[in-house]
Amino acid sequence: xxxxxxxxxxxxxxxxxxxxxxxxxxxxxxxxxxxxxxxxxxxxxxxxxxxxxxxxxxxxxxxxxxxxxxxxxxxxxxxxxxxxxxxxxxxxxxxxxxxxxxxxxxxxxxxxxxxxxxxxxxxxxxxxxxxxxxxxxxxxxxxxxxxxxxxxxxxxxxxxxxxxxxxxxxxxxxxxxxxxxxxxxxxxxxxxxxxxxxxxxxxxxxxxxxxxxxxxxxxxxxxxxxxxxxxxxxxxxxxxxxxxxxxxxxxxxxxxxxxxxxxxxxxxxxxxxxxxxxxxxxxxxxxxxxxxxxxxxxxxxxxxxxxxxxxxxxxxxxx
Numbered sequence: 535x536x537x538x539x540x541x542x543x544x545x546x547x548x549x550x551x552x553x554x555x556x557x558x559x560x561x562x563x564x565x566x567x568x569x570x571x572x573x574x575x576x577x578x579x580x581x582x583x584x585x586x587x588x589x590x591x592x593x594x595x596x597x598x599x600x601x602x603x604x605x606x607x608x609x610x611x612x613x614x615x616x617x618x619x620x621x622x623x624x625x626x627x628x629x630x631x632x633x634x635x636x637x638x639x640x641x642x643x644x645x646x647x648x649x650x651x652x653x654x655x656x657x658x659x660x661x662x663x664x665x666x667x668x669x670x671x672x673x674x675x676x677x678x679x680x681x682x683x684x685x686x687x688x689x690x691x692x693x694x695x696x697x698x699x700x701x702x703x704x705x706x707x708x709x710x711x712x713x714x715x716x717x718x719x720x721x722x723x724x725x726x727x728x729x730x731x732x733x734x735x736x737x738x739x740x741x742x743x744x745x746x747x748x749x750x751x752x753x754x755x756x757x758x759x760x761x762x763x764x765x766x767x768x769x770x771x772x773x774x775x776x777x778x779x780x781x782x783x784x785x786x787x788x789x790x791x792x793x794x795x796x797x798x799x800x801x802x803x804x805x806x807x808x809x810x811x812x813x814x815x816x817x818x819x820x821x822x823x824x825x826x827x828x829x830x831x832x833x834x835x836x837x838x839x840x841x842x843x844x845x846x847x848x849x850x851x852x853x
Contacts, residue, residue: 543559546566546587554570556568570852585826585828589703598802598824599656599825600620601653601655601656602618608798608801611797624680646691651690655687663772696787699713702807714777716776717766718767719759730743749768773832827843
């Protein structure tokens with residue numbers, strides 16, 4: 535069993551044990567077969583694949599898994615979101631407009647002087663999420679994404695004040711948490727890199743520091759951070775980049791995020807999903823929707839909440 539799958543797999547196994555359901559773990563936990571015997575009827579069989587418990591329709595799953603399609607549907611529904619423009623890998627040249635994609639990419643860069651964010655059009659966990667502020671960086675980022683993906687999405691870089699994830703089951707919020715990025719405060723004596731090393735626990739340095747080293751120029755890393763100046767260590771809010779999940783208590787922010795997340799989920803017709811919403815210039819917008827609900831990082835702090843959420847989703851599967 536893969537370590538990154540363990541909480542999800544354990545949650546499914548626990549649920550099945552508690553409800554008298556036979557469970558068969560296949561493909562190192564990637565595929566799980568759940569079978570419940572029924573009196574005088576055929577057994578009831580359900581599957582999980584990856585982090586998908588099987589509640590969502592095929593179309594809702596495909597839209598949520600496609601960042602540009604999600605943005606298009608949300609925009610058509612009048613829901614404020616971060617735009618994502620799709621570009622296909624040149625390997626798919628039969629599907630690319632004759633004018634090509636490079637000029638359109640440059641146009642997006644010219645329209646967004648703060649830069650653009652490039653990421654695989656399909657995928658999670660913040661892998662290969664890159665920031666480009668000039669043409670050479672754009673070209674490098676495009677080549678990196680296209681080296682292993684058939685499509686990339688480009689969105690304008692915006693300064694995100696807060697990011698909140700809302701996990702919904704049938705429009706009911708199961709978990710709502712903020713993503714708190716690691717940060718340091720200058721003392722006027724130590725460099726940014728020295729402060730980052732001191733503030734980061736040894737077991738988290740391999741998560742937090744690679745992004746800092748990749749995104750920040752060497753001169754800035756070595757510069758003394760002024761007394762009292764706060765500096766976040768990554769522009770990314772991804773948990774896999776070092777952000778920490780902080781469960782939100784009830785309040786105005788939580789309710790605002792839930793309202794927007796429910797509208798977004800209804801727009802694409804999805805039943806079980808995590809919706810990421812971000813605050814930009816004081817306004818909340820949808821960043822993306824994930825149909826595979828991954829809670830590995832959250833489970834390290836709130837395992838009971840994670841088990842309860844997967845259990846509630848599986849209740850819907852077997853009801």
